[in-house]
Amino acid sequence: MDLLYNLGTQITNAILPLSGIFSDKLKKGVIGRKNTFSVLKDGLNSSDKTLWFHCASLGEYEQGLPAFQALRQHYPTHKIVLSFFSPSGYEIRKNSPIADIVVYLPIDTKAHAKRFLNLVHPELTIFVKYDIWPNYLKELKKREGKAVLISAAFRENQPYFKYYGKPLRDALFAFEHIFTQNEASQTLLHSINYRNTTITGDTRYDRVYNQLSIDNTLDFIETFKDNKLCIVAGSTWPEGEAMLINFINNHSDKDVKFIIAPHNIKSDQINHIQKQIKAPTVLYSNKQSSNLVQAKVFIVDTIGILTKIYNYADIAYVGGGLGHTGLHNTLEPAVFGIPIIIGNHYDKFPEAKALIENGGMFSVATQNQFDTILTDLIENENKRHATGIQNEVFIKKNKGAVIQILNYLRIL
Numbered sequence: 001m002d003l004l005y006n007l008g009t010q011i012t013n014a015i016l017p018l019s020g021i022f023s024d025k026l027k028k029g030v031i032g033r034k035n036t037f038s039v040l041k042d043g044l045n046s047s048d049k050t051l052w053f054h055c056a057s058l059g060e061y062e063q064g065l066p067a068f069q070a071l072r073q074h075y076p077t078h079k080i081v082l083s084f085f086s087p088s089g090y091e092i093r094k095n096s097p098i099a100d101i102v103v104y105l106p107i108d109t110k111a112h113a114k115r116f117l118n119l120v121h122p123e124l125t126i127f128v129k130y131d132i133w134p135n136y137l138k139e140l141k142k143r144e145g146k147a148v149l150i151s152a153a154f155r156e157n158q159p160y161f162k163y164y165g166k167p168l169r170d171a172l173f174a175f176e177h178i179f180t181q182n183e184a185s186q187t188l189l190h191s192i193n194y195r196n197t198t199i200t201g202d203t204r205y206d207r208v209y210n211q212l213s214i215d216n217t218l219d220f221i222e223t224f225k226d227n228k229l230c231i232v233a234g235s236t237w238p239e240g241e242a243m244l245i246n247f248i249n250n251h252s253d254k255d256v257k258f259i260i261a262p263h264n265i266k267s268d269q270i271n272h273i274q275k276q277i278k279a280p281t282v283l284y285s286n287k288q289s290s291n292l293v294q295a296k297v298f299i300v301d302t303i304g305i306l307t308k309i310y311n312y313a314d315i316a317y318v319g320g321g322l323g324h325t326g327l328h329n330t331l332e333p334a335v336f337g338i339p340i341i342i343g344n345h346y347d348k349f350p351e352a353k354a355l356i357e358n359g360g361m362f363s364v365a366t367q368n369q370f371d372t373i374l375t376d377l378i379e380n381e382n383k384r385h386a387t388g389i390q391n392e393v394f395i396k397k398n399k400g401a402v403i404q405i406l407n408y409l410r411i412l
Helices: 002-019 024-043 058-074 087-093 110-120 134-142 166-172 183-191 203-213 219-225 238-250 267-276 284-289 306-312 350-358 367-379 381-398 401-408
Strands: 050-055 079-084 101-104 124-128 146-152 177-180 197-199 229-236 256-262 281-283 297-299 315-318 340-342 361-363
Touching: 024 087, 024 101, 024 110, 050 058, 058 079, 058 087, 058 124, 058 146, 058 203, 058 401, 079 087, 087 101, 110 134, 134 146, 134 166, 146 203, 146 401, 177 183, 177 401, 183 197, 203 381, 203 401, 219 256, 219 306, 229 238, 229 306, 229 367, 238 256, 238 267, 238 367, 256 267, 256 306, 267 281, 267 297, 281 284, 315 367, 340 367, 350 361, 350 381, 367 381
Parallel strands: 050 079, 050 124, 079 101, 124 146, 146 177, 177 197, 229 256, 229 315, 256 297, 281 297, 315 340, 340 361
Antiparallel strands: none
16 A cells, blocks of 8 residues: 555656646646755754644644644744645745745655655644645654644545555554544544544634734725625635625615625636626725725625624625535634524534534525525524624634643643
C-alpha cells in the first residue's frame, strides 16, 4: 500500500503542472508550489525556532485561527510557517498576521517532505481537521517532531478505517495527540487502536465567538439597511440564488432589505444576478456613487467582509447545501443570534445537524419550502427572535476547545 501511495504522489507531482492549462486556480497552486522552497530558504535559517501550522484551505485556517493566535502570542520570538494546500486558502491569507512565512505545501513525496522539514525544522506542528499527508508526518516522526491534529472529524467511510488505507492510517500515529470534534471521531480512532485523543469540540466555535469582541461596524451596510429588516444570503451558489431572486421578485411589497454575497464573484455571475432581480440593486463596488437607502438589494462583489455583514442580518441564508458543493460556514451567522436557512444536503456537517436539532436553523429543498419558512420568519417577530437566541446560546455552550488544546500543550 505504501508503494502504491508513493507512486501516486510521484505521478501527481509530475502531471500537476499540466493541470494549470485547464484551471486558473490550479495554475496558481502550481506556480506557488514551485516557489515554496526558495521562500523558506530566504526566510529561515538553521538557528531559528519555528512553529508550523498547516491547513488545507481557508475554512481550516479559520477553524485553527484561535489556536494559532494564542500560540503566536505565547511564542513571540518563534518564526511561524503557515502552509496551505489549496489556492483558496493561500491567496486570501498569504498576508496573515499570525505567520512570518506563508507558503503552498509541496506535493507529499518523500523528497519534498525531507527538504521541507530540513528548512522548517519545527518545534511544534499543528494540522487542522483532516488534511493529513503521510510522508510529511512520517518524516516528522522520524525526527521526533511534536505534531498534533486539532478539530479532527472522522467518518466511518474514510480510508483511515478501510483495509486499503494503511498509509493514511499509519500517518495518524505520527501525531502525538489528536483533538476530536466529537465522540464518534474518537470512537473511530480507538477502533484502530489510536488512543491519544481528547474530545474538545470544534475550534470554530471559539473563532466565531471571538468575532463578537471586535468592531463589526460597516457604515455603508448600516446606511443600506436603514433600520429595516434585513436578510443576508452568504456564500451563495446559483441554485440558492435562484430561490432567493424568485422570492425577492415575488414579494416586492415587503419592506425588507436583502444582501447577497455570492461565493463566485466573477463579473459575469454578478451581472447575471443583478439582471435577474427586478428590484433596485447596488453593488459593493459601486457603493460610493449609489443611493444605498433607495436600493432593496445589496450585492457583495468582494471578499472578506461577509462575517461583519452578518452582524446586520435579522435572518440568514447560507449557501452550498442545495447543491453538492458543500455547505458553507453556518456558525458565522449563528453567533449573532439570528435564525438560519440552509439547503437539504448537510449530512457531512455535524454543526448543521446540531443547529437544526437545537431549533435555530431550518433546512429546505424546494422553492415552496424556502418561501414558507422565510415568510414565516419575516412576519413572526417572536419566532424570529426565539430561534435566533437558540443559535446564540448554542455557540456559547460549545466554545472552549482552544483552552483544552493549549492546556495540553502546557503553555498556559
